[in-house]
Amino acid sequence: MTKRDGVRSIIFLLICLIAFVGLNKSFSLSQSDENRRVLNTFYAEKENSLDGIYLGSSAANRFWNAPLAYNETGIAVFDLATSGQPMVLYKYLIEEAEKTQDPKVYIMELREVTESLDKIEEVGIRRATDSMHFNLNRIKAINAAVDYAEGWDNGVDTEKLNYYFPIIKYHGRWQGGDLTTKDLLQLNRMQETKGFFVSKARSLKQEPQKPPVYTTQTEPLYKEAEELLNDLMDYCDTLDAEVLFVFSPYSEQVAEEVGRINQTVKLVQERGYEVINFNTKEMNEELGIDWSKDCYDPRHLNMLGSEKYTKYLAEYLAEHYDLPDHRGDKDYESWDEAYDFYAEFEAKNRGVMQE
Amino acid sequence: MAFTSFYFLVFVLAVVCLYFAIPKRYRWGVLLLASYVFYLISSPRTFIFLLFTTAVTFWGGKRIGKQNAEYKEYIAQNGDRLSRDEKKAQKALSQKKKKRIVALLLLLDFGVLAIVKYFRYYIEALGFEGIHFDAGFLIPLGISFYTFQSVAYIIDLYRNKFEADQSFFKFALFVSFFPQIIQGPISRYDQLAGQLYEGHAFSYKNLTFGAQLILWGFVKKLVIADRVGILVSQVFDNYTEYQGFYIVIALLFYSIQIYGDFSGGIDIARGVAQIMGIDMANNFQRPYFSDSISEFWRRWHITLGNWCRDYIFYPISLSKTFGKAGKKLRKTLGDRLGKLFPVLVAQLATFLTIGLWHGAEFKYIAYGLYNGGIIILGMILEPYLVKLAELLQINTKAFSWRLFQIGRTFFLIVIGRLLPRAASFSAAVSMFKSMLVFNPSIVLDGDIFNLGLTLLDFALIFFLCAIWFVISLMQENGWKIREALARQNILFRWGIYLAAIVAIFIFGIYGPGYDASSFIYRGF
Helix, strand or coil, X not given: CCHHHHHHXXXXXXXXXXXXXXXXXXXXXXXXXXXXHHHHHHHHCCCCCCCEEEEECHHHHCCCCHHHHHHHHCCCEEEEECCCCCHHHHHHHHHHHHCCCCCCEEEEECHHHHCCHHHCCHHHHHHHHCCCCCCHHHHHHHHHHHHHHCCCCCCCCCCCHHHHCHHHHHHHHHCCCCCCHHHHHCCCCCCCCCCCXXXXXXXXXXXXXXXXXXXXXXXXXXXXXXXXHHHHHHHHHCCCCEXXXXXXXXXXXXXXXXXXXXXXXXHHHHCCCEEEECCCHHHHHHHCCCCCCCEEECCEECHHHHHHHXXXXXXXXXXXXXXXXXXXXXXXXXXXXXXXXXXHHHHHHHHHCCC | CCCCCHHHHHHHHHHHHHHHHCCHHHHHHHHHHHHHHHHHHHCHHHHHHHHHHHHHHHHHHHHHHHHHHHHHHHXXXXXXXXXXXHHHHHHHHHHHHHHHHHHHHHHHHHHHHHHHHHHHHHHHHCCCCCCCCCCCCCCCCCXXXXXXXXXXXXXXXXXXXXXXXXXXXXXXXXXXXXXXHCCCCCCCHHHHXXXXXXXXXXXXXXXXXXXXXXXXXXHHHHHHHHHHHHHHHHHHHCHHHCCCHHHHHHHHHHHHHHHHXXXXXXXXXXXXXXXXXXXXXXXXXCHHHCCCHHHHHHHCCHHHHHHHHHHHHHHHHCCHHHHHHHHHHHHHHCHHHHHHHHHHHHHHHHHHHHHHHHCCCHHHHHHHHHHHHHHHHHHHHHHHHHHHHHHCCCCCCCHHHHHHHHHHHHHHHHHHCHHHHCCCHHHHHHHHHHHCXXXXXXXXXXXXXXXXXXXXXXXXXXXXXXXXXXXXXHHHCCCCHHHHXXXXXHHHHHHHHHHHHHHHHHHCCCCCCCCHHHHCCCCC
């Protein structure tokens, strides 16, 4: 092989590599998917600008109204939550966050601890990992999530390669009109509300729910879930930031699951971590949750419910973690815009809801 | 480890790097190691069968080789003193000894093949209730290929074509060379072994040409064959629900699928070998351009056809026994047919073997007999057909006649493929009957799009098949595509390579499949 051939081969391989990366960006989780846009927005946040990061599934991003919290107290706590996000991914998302942010507090939703592993869904893993930047931490996140989900009747694809390279999963998107120009031309679409999910279909829906079952009894956790919780707390021990664990409120009707929440609270407190369980009668009353009006389904709050939840928690965070008030700060204009977006939505639609 | 998997590509990359990284004289060792690693990863539980065939064939080969050498030495030392009859007697004695070894080896090599590939089927087919084979009773990977290759080695040694291999490990490489173990080609010892044992220098041309062949193999396999395979499986797996044009289209698509799948796999195998400087036998020569069934079988799975020709067809057609039988039959069948008799028997045996090679079930035997039957019928009727053509004043030199012949052959091939593809012989018969319904409206009213392929899929298939056809036509007219491409400007060449790579990634049928509906938000 001559020198010229060698150089040509290297150039050609580089072009192939660039094409491959480009294809993986386009043929990935759709840019129309809000979860994808949440990660895009998170990566675009100014360095060291976030006071807190809220991790979780829809039990987080349907509850924590980040723009409203900012407007109420001036704190910048981003919803780094994706629908169905398994807890096993928390520490990898924190690793990802720590690359550009230095938050004072991490808030972690714990609802998944009460569920068995067959509830984990591939789509829940993918919504987070497909949207993460290509790096070693992403590979670790995928390995951990797939290993954790493997061996259970949850339908999770256990071939890790299919997660490493999104095109393996999504290359068929050229059919059926699912691949739009946005996927090809706008590879970093932003989400407007700092990770909080707001939509007419769910935020405005009011579906009356029974009040949850209240009990102080405890139930043993699933073995794997308890191990995961301990592993997470071990990891939290290494963090400089504070950690607040939460159970957001929902209309749980099974005493056994409530018992597992109580057991989790006990275990977390034993390790010296702060935890707020919003599923006690006292906390429900403190929030002022009206189960006939504040939910869109048994497990999620609507706009009215999330406002109550957010206002309470925002005050709590600002107070207990000494988070600064950024209102009026030019560096936080994007947070003002996020609130404006939410305020406009709220002003337009609040009238359709019964208060 | 499938050829089309990511892991195979990584494996090949590692093997190629290692191959060129070590001194030439040890490079065959890398290939043996790689071949055994490949086999152990792909089919660990049947590795013992590969070892058995290798060991038995190597041992037998040495025995035959020894016999050849002894005879040669005896003649060299005593040739002057011996009369012609004595030499003949000595040769016969040596042949007899060799025949015993060959018979034993055929029994052992084909015995293993018969037991693992056919025995289970016949036991179950004959209804021996109470005998069940669990999933552990696996058919060893590539057993038909390496058995046929080993048998060819033994018979060629018997025929004194070359010296017996003296190195067990080198011979083990010849039997197990990883690019060919899954689906061939069935290589001959004198064509391949020397290339494997010799350490080849790195060549940029081999690298690029090999990579191009791999790329083209991927396009044929992943983009074309696996795509049309969706429709084929839908119709054949639910054949009672379909009739008429559905079956016609499925059959046409199956002909595309099997060609793309098989030749694509062979291209990948040959491309991998070429990168390391090894030229493996070609297995396909544009078979759908054949103007007769016998020509088709000289262009399709060429190495199997050649194997059958050398070890079944010629031995039978040239055997004294069948020659004598033919002479006797001349009285009853006439001169021409009597003369043809050994050839007809040889054809029948050849196609019976080809049928059985595909599998143990009756449908495969029927498939062999179908092809052989057409050829035999053609041979018997040949003078009458020639006369008929003369009577009808058909210009058999004209292009239109050749076009007709190609069309006729393609039609017969496509119809015949009902047999191997259908679930069983009776399913094939049932599908043939259902095919006779005339319902072209399914193409017009869009029902055709309910078979798993969209309009875009059809468009893609037709576009790529058109490219494939043009390439084949160019090759048929003597073009050497890769050489021609190498003479083009770099931008044009790279554009084509990149287009092929992108097409494989986007249009290939691989991965777990994306279902937009699975991403609709659900209650979490």
